[in-house]
Amino acid sequence: MVRIKRISMDDELYAQEIDLRTRILLAPLDLTIQDYLKMTGDREQRSEHFVAVVDHQHGERVVGAATLCLPGADHDERCGKVQQVCVNEQRQGEGIGTKLMIAIEARAFAELAIPGLYCHAQLSAMGFYERLGWVAGSDVFQEAGIDHKRMEIVAPRPEDVSSVGDGGLGPGMYP
Numbered sequence: 001m002v003r004i005k006r007i008s009m010d011d012e013l014y015a016q017e018i019d020l021r022t023r024i025l026l027a028p029l030d031l032t033i034q035d036y037l038k039m040t041g042d043r044e045q046r047s048e049h050f051v052a053v054v055d056h057q058h059g060e061r062v063v064g065a066a067t068l069c070l071p072g073a074d075h076d077e078r079c080g081k082v083q084q085v086c087v088n089e090q091r092q093g094e095g096i097g098t099k100l101m102i103a104i105e106a107r108a109f110a111e112l113a114i115p116g117l118y119c120h121a122q123l124s125a126m127g128f129y130e131r132l133g134w135v136a137g138s139d140v141f142q143e144a145g146i147d148h149k150r151m152e153i154v155a156p157r158p159e160d161v162s163s164v165g166d167g168g169l170g171p172g173m174y175p
């Protein structure tokens, strides 16, 4: 059973989050996590960290990750930026990425009242965001040598949101 958790950078799962992001997203671009942190300033600290975990005999194992950078001065003043979305290569196609995105949208829209979210999607992943209702908001541009497009979604209007009940979820736990 895959669970989505929002963790702090002090959490012992953070090291696994970094390992996964490095393997799936950074290493293919020839980047280390140190390179990424240098390029992004204090964004890592200003982001909320979401991980998808499964139980393992030695404890929880991180199989997916994504970050939500809260609106701030160095990018869009009003909208949150979703970054570093990745799923363990052996668990892709099982709906884990979707669960992470739903958790981030729930956090951003229902809890933080952020009016919209955006990300810089690699062209190869655009279909993933489109299936979630995100739309392209830019032409193609290059980032880290790869073609990207800005993808966006706005918060649902209150009248469009139906009650999802409490679901028995604890703090930092998402459906």
Ligand SMILES: CC(C)(COP(=O)(O)OP(=O)(O)OC[C@H]1O[C@@H](n2cnc3c(N)ncnc32)[C@H](O)[C@@H]1OP(=O)(O)O)[C@@H](O)C(=O)NCCC(=O)NCCS
Pocket (backbone or CB within 6 Å): 024, 025, 085, 086, 087, 088, 091, 092, 093, 094, 095, 096, 097, 098, 099, 120, 121, 122, 124, 125, 126, 127, 128, 131
């Ligand atoms: C992209 C990624 C995060 C998606 O996570 P996932 O758990 O594999 O996706 P899901 O299983 O939730 O897929 C949801 C839907 O999106 C589709 N989808 C997944 N990845 C896709 C992609 N790269 N392109 C187009 N569609 C994609 C799935 O087929 C599925 O469609 P369906 O509902 O019709 O079956 C994951 O495949 C990944 O880590 N890829 C490598 C890193 C990457 O590209 N990250 C994004 C950087 S912008």
